[in-house]
Amino acid sequence: MTLRPVEVRGHLALEEHWDLRHRHALGRAGEAFARGVERGAIVAARCAGCRRVLLPPRVFCERCFCDTELFDFESREGELLSFTVVRMPFAGSPPTPFGIAYARLDGSDTALGALVEIDPDQADGGLAIGTRVELAILDSGFGMERLRYRPVR
């Protein structure tokens, strides 16, 4: 934590850069998912109560307030339910333009958000809700960086 005086429109201000290190535990479901991606698998959760299949996986069902069980999810295809194409970067964001998509993979009850391949020359990235997408696992990166939706041609 360092402080230094700066001028802001004729007023004196103190500029500070926070340097707070947090080490976020992923939890049982998050760790299983992250390790799953390393071996080319997608780990989902199934609620012990309502039996919904949940992606991203989590250790409890928010609705039933009960435990879930984790399992390897087979499907890699599903329906695009929403998306956006981001043109304005922020600190730490993926390089722009980039696409964010939420798709419900076949057999899942929820949609998983991930980066999506886009046509950068089209305002909407060439994407459309209701179309089929596949979820690819790339060779490099960690966790969600390795996942990409692609339109099924």
Next chain:
Amino acid sequence: MTTSIAGLTVDTRALADGESIEERVFATVRAALEQAEVERSQIDAVVIAADDVADGRSITTMLHATAAGAHFKDEIRTTNGSLTALGLASLRVQAGLARQVIVAGWWLPHADAESIAAVSLDAGYGRLVAVRERLVAAPAGAGSAACIVRAACAGSAGSGDGLTLDGFCFGQADYHAWLAGDGEPAAALGRLGRELAERCAPFAQADTAVSVAPGDWEPFFDGAGLSGARRLPVGAAHHGLVDGLARLAAAQLLPGERLVVATTGDPAFLQVEAVSVSHA
């Protein structure tokens, strides 16, 4: 109307290796519901005490409110402390806004104590003059706690701990005096004691036990008129988002005794809070 506390559950362990805040909060709240013999469907509202900087999220409740049982429920969060959350939950019941309320608090920091302490001070003055060691050395044991607050109905004390809430209050020290150690936190503790006494049925010193966090609480005892009350062992201290509920859970009362719990939030002795409870 009085309100009762059921299912008081406290877990004063730090997170285990690999354990997430979400997992711990869910486990603690579920245990509180089970102990109180309440289904989540019978809950109307959730009051949370939690801190963003410790959790390393800009809105920790966005990720953790549903772990505390808030899905499709009324939910609110304070950063004062767990006793303030308990009091707020009780007021929601008294106002008729809810029948049964989950209270959940946690201090399970992902960041180191010194960094958290540093950003608790104002940039222009406090960070330049404060004795940071004093802040870091302040009690901040980790943990999570939860309970259920509901209307206390005559003839059906219900299961659980059977405590009814008599009153609660919260406050804070004068920041600059606190930094300088000039009359604070004594003044804040004195005010806290006086206000608690005003908000509760008169204390009978002989029949009241008091549990306070480590530190010099004489001004509080004086303010509340409890200098002669039985003092419970101070014991281990936990962070203010947990400490009050932990003291409530740990208190060993004699038959017929009332209990007063007073503790500090964060930074230590800048925020303060207190409750009084009785056996149903």
Next chain:
Amino acid sequence: MRRVAITGAGQTVHASRRPDVTLGELCLEAIVPAVGESGLAWDEVDAVVFGCGPDLLQGVRNAYLPELVPLLGAAKPMLRIHTGGATGGSLFQAGATLVASGWARAVLVVGAEKASEPGDVQAVLNTMWNPLFEQPIGLNAINMLALQSVRQMHVHGYTLEHFAEVTAKNRRGGVRNPFAQLRQEVTVAEVLASEVIAWPIKALECCPRSDGACALVLVGDELAGRAPAPVRLRGMAECTDSMYIGDRLGDSLSEYIDATTLRAAAHDAYRQAGIGSPFDEIDVAEIYSPFPSAEMKACEAVGFCERGEADRLVETGALELGGVLPVNPSGGPMCANPIGATGLVRIAECVEQLRGTAGAHQVDGAARAIATSSGGSSQFYTVAVFGKEAP
């Protein structure tokens, strides 16, 4: 429940940058007029409820302790509430709870934000999300709303023109509101021609980054008469949804573009207020909508139209000042969005409308008003309904 009245309301002129004041000093600019209107002596205020957005925006943890306590005096108990963007609405509910339960006779409620101080607000807001699953895919407040707009266009047939019309309407409101930050009109054509930030959201459709504060004085019946025109709380509720956006897309229980939990909160608040037909019975609405698509979604959720029919409200001019049901006549959050104060500003605007003191953006004869707030990933929603008459 004891009855709750609002007897004082104050807000700052909202600005992109207030380097001349601290957060606490900014609060005072709203507190002084609010307490003055209430007719109360400072000693009669039992407690202060304070809220600002994420500590990471202020750069100080629990910023009220160093910044506001020294200005108001340590003797006044202060309660800090934080529910993200919903903070303003939650603050009000906490304050109203203190009064409605009888714990306090009078409470000062203060919301404030200095969003100009962090270097990159959207980078801070990105840390709202789960660090493994949703933070790395580039979510922030704008992109989260863009996901909603795209889905509204697909499911409901809303168009870029509808969003631009809502924007132009709100900017006209800003012109009439001396407290607004954005006070220049924009045309539909200008909105449509502005740069895309995140498809389909254009630069001119984004709320500004704001410094500002708002304060209200809440009292019970015994002190309500101190002010000439107390405004009465008729109903209030909050409801929290899943943190996962993907759990709310095409789901049978919860749908992102329906604002399911706003719908539930509004239903509860209307029940308390005895309102059966909101479109007919509400005279003015102040909606927490930093983007036009959020306003259209909220209009459906609070019962101003059926699901997916907010486009008709836009096309017929119903939401304009002078329309059947003016929404955000102040310009709303699209003309000033000091995050921790924004929800409270909505309520302060309702107070001005019900007193008949809103000035150039007054809705004639307004007798019932609704204010909302929204926080997290469009996840926390508050609703409060107000009237001129006590319930």
